[in-house]
Amino acid sequence: MTMTNKTILILGGGIGGIVTARELRRHLGAQHRIIIVDKSAIHSFPPSYLWVMLGWRKPSAIQKPLSLLEKHGIEFHHAAVHEIDPERKVVRTDRTILNYDYLVVTLGAELTAKAVPGLAETSHSFYTLEQAETLSRLIPQFSEGKIAILIAGAPYKCPPAPYEAALLLESYFSRRGTNGVEIQLFTPEPSPLAVAGPDAGMMLRKILEQRGIVVETKKKIASVDASNKQLMFEDGSSARFDLLIAIPPHRVPEVVRAAHLVDESGWIPVDEHTLRTHYPDVYALGDVTTIALPNGFALPKAGVFAAGQAEVVALNIARELHNGGASKEFKGHGFCFLETGNGRAGYINGNFYTKPSPTVTFHEPSVTYHWGKVVFEKYWLWRWF
Ligand SMILES: Cc1cc2nc3c(=O)[nH]c(=O)nc-3n(C[C@H](O)[C@H](O)[C@H](O)COP(=O)(O)OP(=O)(O)OC[C@H]3O[C@@H](n4cnc5c(N)ncnc54)[C@H](O)[C@@H]3O)c2cc1C
Incomplete structure (x- = not known):
């Protein structure tokens, strides 16, 4: 069968983009073009930013x-x-026009x-690589006082990451023998890891309490x-800090908003399976999307879902082009x-699409x-490059 050459942009x-591109190339004939566009020339692996913050990774x-x-x-x-x-069916970049x-x-x-x-002027964040590096210089100098970890909005990517930061910092200061450091975490969520259901949240809360980390829930920053x-919180309460580590509010990039791809949630609604x-x-996947779950939350923004969705999208585009095979569905599994x-480290796995809750x-x-x-970090950087 002959096929016209197609371009997948x-x-x-x-x-999500890296896995989509590699999987497409695996499934598609060489006559089809696969183009990937990014404003950054370098891919950085975010799960390791926590280790950068503590100086364990360059x-x-x-x-x-x-x-x-x-x-x-x-x-x-x-x-x-x-x-x-x-x-x-056209995209404009600062360099060219792509069909x-x-x-x-x-x-x-x-x-x-x-x-x-006031947040940008006062806070640091391990949610970008540059700022994680800045924190790696500040943390060794910190020996006494309050560290506030603030989740400044929801949804935010990788729901466990702020809790991991709190636990890693507690462990870091204990090992250093620093007793005068107090770690507090503030979240707008009703409970830690609320999306994953009450059991996971309770287990995490227990670990945090055992380590003396105070978690204040339903705290919306004003x-x-x-x-x-x-x-300064919306409920009128306040909390003092010496070092503020924030997870800033998230939103879709402006270019996505301007394309009228988002709904009232502010994210791109997509079919949960395709x-x-x-x-x-036009497909969208990963953090830029919103998928409503049966428990009223949205599917968490996490790399594991972006990668799983990318595999499905790549296979389905290839099958459509090759005119054969049943389509695959994303089923909501993650770890x-x-x-x-x-x-x-603990390990969380399960299916977020199950009813009535994950x-x-x-x-x-x-x-x-x-x-x-x-091992996963090493595997990731080897597997896709
Ligand atoms: C500290 C931290 C720890 C994390 N830990 C985990 C973890 O353990 N497990 C897990 O599953 N997830 C984790 N995550 C979440 C995970 O990194 C994201 O969910 C994942 O990267 C989402 O993939 P994505 O492809 O949707 O978006 P991204 O990986 O963010 O990729 C988006 C890309 O788009 C590019 N871009 C944006 N705007 C433009 C533009 N206008 N023009 C050109 N390019 C543009 C960006 O440069 C970027 O490369 C963590 C995140 C953080 C911050």
Whole structure:
């Protein structure tokens, strides 16, 4: 059978974009073009940012140039996406105009510290690699006082990450023999890991309490008083800090909003099984999307889901082009390691699509799971580049 050559354009070379591109190339004949566009020339692996924050990883150890994808038959365009026009099937970047037959939007979530008055001036964050590095210089100098970890909005990516940060920092200061450091965590969520159901949340809360970490739930930040180093919450309460580590509010990149791809949630609604958007031949996956779960929460923003969705989208586009085979569905399965410090990690896995709520198991922290995360990091950077 002869086939016209098609172009599959992937916007975003993060976790979802890389897996989509590689999987497409695995399934598709060489006559089809696969283009990936990212404003950054380098891919960094976010699960390791926690280790960068503690000085256990140098940034270069968790980075790969996206141009390496070219050796796998994928075209990499180092450019910022300026406009997506799904009606005309065209994308404009700061460098060129790209036409496509299929579009996969995997542009992730943008961090907006400026959305909360005072937050950008007062806080640091391990949610970007640069700031994780800054923290790696500040933390060794910190020996006494209050560290506040603030979840400044929901949804945010990787729901366990702020709790991991609290536990890793507690373990770090205990090992250093520093007794005067108090770690507090503030979240707008009703309970830690609320999306994963009450059992996982309770288990995590128990671990945090055993380690003396105070968690305040239902705390929506209103502003940060920079001169008095105070968090000011919507309920009228306040909390003082010496070092503020924030998870800034998230939103879709402006270019996605301008393309009218989002709904009232502010994210791109997609079919939960196929990741199709309401435009023909346009898919979206990963952090940029929203998928409503039966328990009223949205599917967490996590790399494991972005990668799983990418495999499904790549296979389905290839099957459509090859005119054969049943389509595959994304079924809501995911897993993650949850670092608890002292060389250990817990392991959470399950299915987030089950009714009436996700079926999630939280496996007790162990040395093995910590090493599982280390191996996974190495595997990831080797597997896709
Ligand atoms: C500290 C931390 C720890 C985490 N730990 C885990 C974990 O243990 N397990 C897990 O599953 N997930 C984890 N995550 C979450 C995970 O990193 C994200 O969910 C995942 O990266 C989402 O993939 P994505 O492809 O949707 O978006 P991203 O990986 O964020 O990729 C989006 C890409 O789009 C590019 N982009 C954005 N706008 C433009 C534009 N206008 N033009 C061109 N390019 C653009 C960006 O440069 C980026 O490369 C963690 C995240 C953080 C911050």
